[in-house]
Amino acid sequence: MSVQTRIDRRFAALKREGRAGLIAFVTAGDPDAGTSREILSGLPGAGADLIELGMPFSDPMADGPAIQASSQRALKAGASLSATLAMVKDFRAADDDTPVILMGYYNPIYVYGVDAFLGDAKAAGVDGLIVVDMPPEEEDELCLPAIEAGVSFIFLTAPTTDDARLPRVLEHTSGFVYYVSITGITGTKSAAIGDVRAAVERLRRHTELPVAVGFGIKTPGQAAAVAAVADAAVVGSALVDTVADNLDEAGKPRPGLAAAVLALVGDLARGVRGARMKGAAQ
Amino acid sequence: METLNTYRAGPDDNGHFGIYGGRYVAETLMPLVLAVERAYTEARNDPAFAREMGYYFTHYVGRPSPLYLARRLTDHLGGATIYFKREDLNHTGAHKINNCIGQILLARRMGKTRIIAETGAGQHGVATATVCALFDIPCTVYMGTIDIERQAPNVYRMKMLGAEVRPVTAGSATLKDAMNEALRDWVANVEDTYYLIGTVAGPHPYPMMVRDFQSVIGDEVREQILEAEGRLPDTLLACIGGGSNALGLFYPFLDDSGVRMIAVEAAGEGIETGKHAASLSAGAPGVLHGNRTYLLQDADGQIDEAHSISAGLDYPGIGPEHAWLRDAERVECVSATDDEAVEAFHLCTRLEGIIPALEAAHAVAHVCTIAAALGRGNLLVLNMSGRGDKDLDTVAGLAGGTP
Numbered sequence: 001m002s003v004q005t006r007i008d009r010r011f012a013a014l015k016r017e018g019r020a021g022l023i024a025f026v027t028a029g030d031p032d033a034g035t036s037r038e039i040l041s042g043l044p045g046a047g048a049d050l051i052e053l054g055m056p057f058s059d060p061m062a063d064g065p066a067i068q069a070s071s072q073r074a075l076k077a078g079a080s081l082s083a084t085l086a087m088v089k090d091f092r093a094a095d096d097d098t099p100v101i102l103m104g105y106y107n108p109i110y111v112y113g114v115d116a117f118l119g120d121a122k123a124a125g126v127d128g129l130i131v132v133d134m135p136p137e138e139e140d141e142l143c144l145p146a147i148e149a150g151v152s153f154i155f156l157t158a159p160t161t162d163d164a165r166l167p168r169v170l171e172h173t174s175g176f177v178y179y180v181s182i183t184g185i186t187g188t189k190s191a192a193i194g195d196v197r198a199a200v201e202r203l204r205r206h207t208e209l210p211v212a213v214g215f216g217i218k219t220p221g222q223a224a225a226v227a228a229v230a231d232a233a234v235v236g237s238a239l240v241d242t243v244a245d246n247l248d249e250a251g252k253p254r255p256g257l258a259a260a261v262l263a264l265v266g267d268l269a270r271g272v273r274g275a276r277m278k279g280a281a282q
Numbered sequence: 283m284e285t286l287n288t289y290r291a292g293p294d295d296n297g298h299f300g301i302y303g304g305r306y307v308a309e310t311l312m313p314l315v316l317a318v319e320r321a322y323t324e325a326r327n328d329p330a331f332a333r334e335m336g337y338y339f340t341h342y343v344g345r346p347s348p349l350y351l352a353r354r355l356t357d358h359l360g361g362a363t364i365y366f367k368r369e370d371l372n373h374t375g376a377h378k379i380n381n382c383i384g385q386i387l388l389a390r391r392m393g394k395t396r397i398i399a400e401t402g403a404g405q406h407g408v409a410t411a412t413v414c415a416l417f418d419i420p421c422t423v424y425m426g427t428i429d430i431e432r433q434a435p436n437v438y439r440m441k442m443l444g445a446e447v448r449p450v451t452a453g454s455a456t457l458k459d460a461m462n463e464a465l466r467d468w469v470a471n472v473e474d475t476y477y478l479i480g481t482v483a484g485p486h487p488y489p490m491m492v493r494d495f496q497s498v499i500g501d502e503v504r505e506q507i508l509e510a511e512g513r514l515p516d517t518l519l520a521c522i523g524g525g526s527n528a529l530g531l532f533y534p535f536l537d538d539s540g541v542r543m544i545a546v547e548a549a550g551e552g553i554e555t556g557k558h559a560a561s562l563s564a565g566a567p568g569v570l571h572g573n574r575t576y577l578l579q580d581a582d583g584q585i586d587e588a589h590s591i592s593a594g595l596d597y598p599g600i601g602p603e604h605a606w607l608r609d610a611e612r613v614e615c616v617s618a619t620d621d622e623a624v625e626a627f628h629l630c631t632r633l634e635g636i637i638p639a640l641e642a643a644h645a646v647a648h649v650c651t652i653a654a655a656l657g658r659g660n661l662l663v664l665n666m667s668g669r670g671d672k673d674l675d676t677v678a679g680l681a682g683g684t685p
């Protein structure tokens with residue numbers, strides 16, 4: 001028996017609506033705690049179906065300049081893993097439906113203590129984890145305990161994950177599958193849509209889980225194209241770039257920063273929802 | 283590895299040395315890391331690979347490197363009999379070339395057509411650029427801008443050798459950040475690129491593989507000291523940045539219980555100031571750059587910047603096997619400050635006519651500290667991991683640095 005999680009319920013609802021979802025990535029505490037909370041609480045209303053909340057790390061090896069900079073801004077403003085969990089807890093008090101997936105690197109979790117972290121994350125209302133430097137080869141350490149604690153663990157799959165390896169990666173993936181559409185870091189290249197379609201079809205031969213596609217999706221048009229072939233489109237660098245664009249010379253948020261980020265989320269959401277309209281009309 | 287009949291059995295199949303090591307990398311890289319492991323396992327069991335390495339060791343690197351009795355330093359310190367293992371005499375001026383020969387031959391076996399590397403002191407960058415010139419393979423070296431400034435001669439050498447040196451400004455703009463950037467490059471260029479890591483760190487199999495390639499140092503020392511003194515040494519001593527010259531010296535002796543091993547970390551301005559690179563002495567276990575090991579980090583698991591006058595030791599981590607050997611108390615960890623290293627640099631130069639790399643000068647500094655107490659008759663081998671030509675600007679720039 002599997003308990004229906006917020007992630008399951010959200011993807012089931014999207015399926016009923018006949019459309020793909022928008023997953024918005026923002027870094028917790030970027031550019032400061034207050035503004036970040038404002039952005040987070042506004043995401044569902046702006047059209048984000050799921051939220052990926054970045055756990056800032058000093059050395060984000062798989063991220064490009066945009067997300068590196070957002071991590072640095074957050075850390076400079078005092079972000080920490082416990083502050084991130086507190087943010088989720090407050091968000092959850094007002095929104096019991098939108099799934100929140102924490103995304104980041106393992107070291108802060110390891111130092112926090114895996115058991116303590118999973119307990120606190122679950123209590124705060126965290127639904128899933130994406131930990132970039134935690135491959136299935138090290139699954140005993142965090143993935144299996146997370147599942148035990150009732151927190152979904154979402155492994156990344158990449159163009160380099162071949163058919164022989166996919167079953168291993170998918171074995172303990174829960175909630176959804178995240179497909180990294182390019183070989184590269186975040187915020188750099190974008191994949192050709194034909195390649196994305198083929199990759200999603202390949203994944204579907206291996207799993208029933210919803211497939212989310214991320215890395216390199218920056219515009220509403222790109223989000224729409226991905227939404228036409230996958231179950232969700234993840235947008236991150238474009239959102240944190242909008243944060244960066246709305247800082248003054250001293251690095252302080254200009255008035256309207258949160259609104260600017262949420263406006264882009266709105267545009268992206270319309271793109272994603274429009275993909276369905278086109279599909280339905282045909 | 284709980285019942286210790288040997289210290290030389292690690293790592294296990296998943297690359298763990300006790301709780302350390304492992305393969306903490308992004309999925310995009312995981313298939314590549316597994317491919318490197320497969321290729322290395324094959325190469326390791328292929329006598330032709332060993333023969334090929336042996337050929338380049340002898341005729342290109344100039345191995346075996348001498349084991350030199352440092353008589354004047356010994357007399358000056360009035361205690362232990364001090365030998366230098368002269369890795370500074372290798373082609374390109376440091377131990378780094380040993381590992382580069384091994385890995386470039388592996389990259390060729392794998393059919394890779396582009397090499398990337400990170401470098402701190404520039405010694406690994408130079409060694410990588412050198413083997414890439416030798417085998418005509420394009421080479422990109424990532425180097426922090428701080429290191430580019432303080433190791434300018436090596437930057438010039440790399441460029442002359444045909445390598446592209448890409449400056450890294452992120453973070454502390456030193457070795458850790460160069461490694462981040464190299465990993466990002468690798469993720470983006472998975473098809474053709476081989477990542478030639480310069481020390482016993484990174485995801486499995488790198489720590490094991492680099493150790494194996496550097497073990498030629500300790501293997502030679504064993505033969506040479508038996509020849510010179512008719513017995514094994516009492517004390518082995520080496521500086522550690524990532525730990526490759528130290529492990530290369532120590533590994534063949536790990537099961538010789540009479541051999542004491544001392545690893546010298548960079549204490550920078552002093553461990554108590556927080557400005558240092560002594561991850562074993564003052565760090566805590568964590569996960570970075572593909573493995574679990576001791577790291578300089580804060581209570582939230584954010585990695586701290588390291589500080590050392592020596593670019594090659596300026597790294598907030600350490601190879602995972604060293605972390606394990608520390609916990610097992612097989613290797614002692616001590617440290618030397620910037621000032622002590624510079625003093626030892628001058629002393630060694632004046633007494634022996636050997637200008638040590640600032641990295642190796644940390645090891646010399648600790649020898650100065652303990653030689654008298656060890657007493658006469660104690661046979662000590664210090665790994666002279668590299669020569670100091672690259673450091674002349676740094677030393678000359680210090681107050682009182684000019685002779």
Ligand SMILES: Cc1ncc(COP(=O)(O)O)c(C=O)c1O
Nearest residue numbers: 405523524525526527594641668
């Ligand atoms: C001469 C020399 N010694 C030592 C080191 C430190 O590296 P490792 O600890 O891997 O030997 C370096 C690194 O650049 C070096 O150039």
